[in-house]
Amino acid sequence: MSIKSESYKDKKVISIGTVSEITGLSERQIRYYEERNLIFPYRTKKGTRKYSFSDVERLMEIAEMIEEGVQTFEIRKKILKKEKEAVREKMIRGQLNARFGVLRLP
Amino acid sequence: MSIKSESYKDKKVISIGTVSEITGLSERQIRYYEERNLIFPYRTKKGTRKYSFSDVERLMEIAEMIEEGVQTFEIRKKILKKEKEAVREKMIRGQLNARFGVLRLP
DNA sequence: CGTGTAAGGAATTCTGACACG
DNA sequence: CGTGTAAGGAATTCTGACACG
Numbered sequence: 001m002s003i004k005s006e007s008y009k010d011k012k013v014i015s016i017g018t019v020s021e022i023t024g025l026s027e028r029q030i031r032y033y034e035e036r037n038l039i040f041p042y043r044t045k046k047g048t049r050k051y052s053f054s055d056v057e058r059l060m061e062i063a064e065m066i067e068e069g070v071q072t073f074e075i076r077k078k079i080l081k082k083e084k085e086a087v088r089e090k091m092i093r094g095q096l097n098a099r100f101g102v103l104r105l106p
Numbered sequence: 107m108s109i110k111s112e113s114y115k116d117k118k119v120i121s122i123g124t125v126s127e128i129t130g131l132s133e134r135q136i137r138y139y140e141e142r143n144l145i146f147p148y149r150t151k152k153g154t155r156k157y158s159f160s161d162v163e164r165l166m167e168i169a170e171m172i173e174e175g176v177q178t179f180e181i182r183k184k185i186l187k188k189e190k191e192a193v194r195e196k197m198i199r200g201q202l203n204a205r206f207g208v209l210r211l212p
Numbered sequence: 213c214g215t216g217t218a219a220g221g222a223a224t225t226c227t228g229a230c231a232c233g
Numbered sequence: 234c235g236t237g238t239a240a241g242g243a244a245t246t247c248t249g250a251c252a253c254g
Binding site: 008011013015053 | 115121156
């Protein structure tokens with residue numbers, strides 16, 4: 001349920017100009033954060049970047065940390081940690097579902 | 107709740123080329139349906155069209171009807187009818203909420 | 213390190229129009 | 234009626250680089 005409903009949130013369809021407007025970040029900043037492996041837009045055949053709403057949210061979190069003086073390297077570590085946690089969460093749910101049927105965790 | 111969660115679905119951030127790819131419709135078709143008042147993209151200051159996922163869904167419904175031979179004029183009437191129903195629904199909910207507090211209808 | 217900017221090219225989008233049927 | 238297309242212009246996006254600090 002809460003996974004299916006994220007279909008819109010995770011679809012990479014927003015181009016960089018629009019992302020720039022939404023987040024208030026410059027295109028330069030957005031591209032730089034990609035260079036630093038903080039964000040991973042989809043690339044169309046022609047090479048233009050497409051972002052999801054999730055990406056937009058992540059960018060805003062990144063922007064906050066940057067303002068606080070956190071370096072991109074540190075931010076990257078935090079992101080990796082978060083992702084590992086998410087994977088672990090997913091696996092636990094999968095195992096529970098496999099044994100006891102579908103259940104809904106908050 | 108079900109209203110708040112539509113925030114992503116209703117944000118007009120997708121440009122016409124991407125909408126064309128998602129729906130399989132040509133840009134010409136998409137612009138024509140706008141001319142016929144079936145769809146209402148947001149316009150940026152510079153004049154480029156931006157669509158939401160809701161718009162994309164509506165376009166796919168329109169495409170289906172067109173294939174069935176329904177004319178744009180008829181489609182427009184159906185859309186107007188649907189919108190009126192939605193408004194009525196919303197008002198009823200609002201009145202119920204006002205009198206009995208928040209409740210959740212399917 | 214993080215970000216601005218000018219540079220040149222490629223791809224996108226827009227409008228109004230002609231065409232077919 | 235619904236859609237394709239060529240036309241010309243304006244706006245977007247991309248990359249690699251120089252700059253500052």
